[in-house]
Amino acid sequence: MSQICEQCGAPLANLRLPTVDFSPSSRDFTSLLASNEVPLDSDLPLIREIISSGQSQVDMLSSQIYNLQVKLNQLLRRRDDVANNVHRHQAILSSIRRIPPELLCGIFLMTLDSNEDAAKNPPWYLGQICRAWRHSALSFPILWSSITVPSVSSGDSGLVSLVEAQLLRSANAPLDVYWRNIKSGINPHLAGVVLAHCSRWRTLCLEETHATPSLHPLNWLGVVRGRLHRLERLETNIASTVGNVIIPDVFLSAPKLHQVYLTDERLLNASPTFSLPWRQITHHRGKFSLQEHRRILEDAPNLVSCTLIFIADGTGFPPGTVITLPSLRSLSLGELRFLLQLTAPMLSELVSLSTPPTSFAILLPFVRSSGCTLTKLVLMRCAICPELIDTLRGLPAITYLLIEASNGGPHSILFDAMTISGSPSDLCLNLSFFAYGHRFRDYARDHLLAMVHSRFPSTSLAVLRIFHDGTANPPGAWARLQPLREQGLDAEYLGRSRAPLLLQHARIV
Structure with missing residues (x-):
């Protein structure tokens, strides 16, 4: 087998490399090359001959190099063309062509679940993907089961056609309906x-981002009465004043309705x-007066998780009022004083959105x-x-603790009390x-x-999060945590941009 040129890939037998004459001259000029001595006049003709002969060889070699580069570029282009052709044909044998449509659409659903905004918007862009995937997507009803109904003018027939097409593609799948900017003048x-x-609604979300002082009737919802057979979740996010939104009583006959979130996630x-x-x-999540919360809880003995935010109205519970929630496990409260009227034997998660010093006199008696x-x-x-320290001492089973300090100190008393010393206390x-x-x-x-x-x-400590409003010590101040991170402690220092996500996740139980 003939040898191949490493530069251009051509057989060496086909290359005609020029012969370069490096033979020494009859006169040795080594001493002149290594010094600044002036050559003899008799040596000048010979030196000029060496230069002339060498320059001719340089020109010849440059010409050969140029020709080889031209040839090499041609070979490189030919190689790229062949490689592209191979790659195109390899795609025919790709195993992704054999993925079942159910699995393919399942992967896409996981993508939607990880992106809240994408989950709330119709995936019209699916038409841009390859033909096989597009066919699978169009024939997979669950992908089309999230319907967003925007506020539009009555003449927007194009949008109506798009919604009709999506509903057709959703077949008989349960629907998640997001009704944005609800108003009496809907299309x-x-x-x-x-x-x-x-009858296919699984989730219904009613949103209104602009508060209006006038009455806000949603009478157009009346037609769904007695037909909400699949409804499981109801959300309302309405920027309004108390009493100016009228929602018809159409949900009493929804047999599968178990989750109602009646205020936004920021609890505003x-x-x-x-x-x-x-x-x-x-x-349940709601922002009501104290009396309305009392009425709701007395009527909802099967609550497992709820968030209760109070609207001050100057009223209170009658003396001796005690509400028992036998199944409640997670509770988020705007004010801990509500615990005085509550018994929850199964409660394991408690969130207090405002914790003044007086709150601690309520917390431990409630737990006991x-x-x-x-x-x-x-x-x-x-x-x-x-x-606070006395309260923590009375809660030995705590595994998750988040504290957002509201005062400037003394922080050290908390950390010193929580330092492990090996004592029973x-x-x-x-x-x-x-x-x-x-x-x-x-701090x-x-x-x-x-x-x-x-x-x-x-101890069992595995996760540490320190968060602040962006004005205190920067993350570089936590270099002393690096050895602990190297040992496996999941420790992070969260600034202004990331701290709200931690708080929102922690407070909405």
Whole structure:
């Protein structure tokens, strides 16, 4: 087999390399080459001959190199063309062509689930993907089961056609319907198209981003009464004042309705008041007056998780009022004083959105009277005080603890109390997740680090989150945590942009 040129890939037998004459001359000029001596006049003709002969060889070699480069470029282009042709034909044998349509669409559904905005928007862009995938997507009803109904003018027939097409592709799949910017002047044709499929609604979200002072009737929902056979989740996110939204009582006959979220995730908007089948509700989030919350809880004995935000109206519970929620496991409260009227023997997760010093006189008595075992405790806008430490001492089963400090100190008393010393008085020995938030430059960082070092790896602590509003020490101040991270502690320092995500996840139980 002939040898191949490493530069251009051509057989060496086909290359005619020039002969280069490096033979020494009859006169040795080594001494002149290594010094600055002036050559003899008799040597000048010979030196000029060497230069002339060498320059001719340089020109000849340059010409050969140029020709070889031209040939090499041609070979490279030919190789790329052949490689592209091979790659195109390899795609024919790709195993992805043999993926079952169900699995392919399942992967796409996972993508939608990981992106909330994508999940709420019709996936019209699917038409841009390859033909086989497009066919699978168009014939997979679940991909088309999320319907967004925007606020549009009555003459927007193009949008109506798109919604009709999506409903047709969704076949008989349960529908998640997001009704944005609800108002009395809705597009009747578009509303009629969506309302006709109300027997397939699984989720209904009613959103209004602009508050209006006048009454806001949603009478057009009346046609769904008695037809919500699949409805499981109801959401309202309405920027309005109390009493100016009228929702018809059409949900009392929804047999599968278990989740009702009647205010936004940031807990800003007052909840509309309307009739619901509270006895079957298991998950609830609402912003009502104290009396309305009382009425709801008395009618909802099967609640498992709820978030209760209070609208101040100057009223209170009658003396001796006690509401028992035997199935409640997760509770988020705007004010802990509500615990005085509550018994929840199964409660394991408690979130306080405002925790002044007076709150701690309520928390432990509630836990003891209910006989519950708290494992997750979130104290937002929390006062750092001795009463906090006494409360933690009475909650030995805590595994998840998040504290957002509301005052400037003394932070050190908390961290010193939580430092493991091996004594029976050590706090929260089962703690696996600890998060601490602050807005202050002086928050006893050294005491906090000493506490963490005492807990890891000797205790179950596995996750540490420190968050702040962006004005305190930068992440570089936490270099002392690096050895612990290298040992396996999941530790992060969250700034202004990421801290809200942690808080939102923690407070919405």
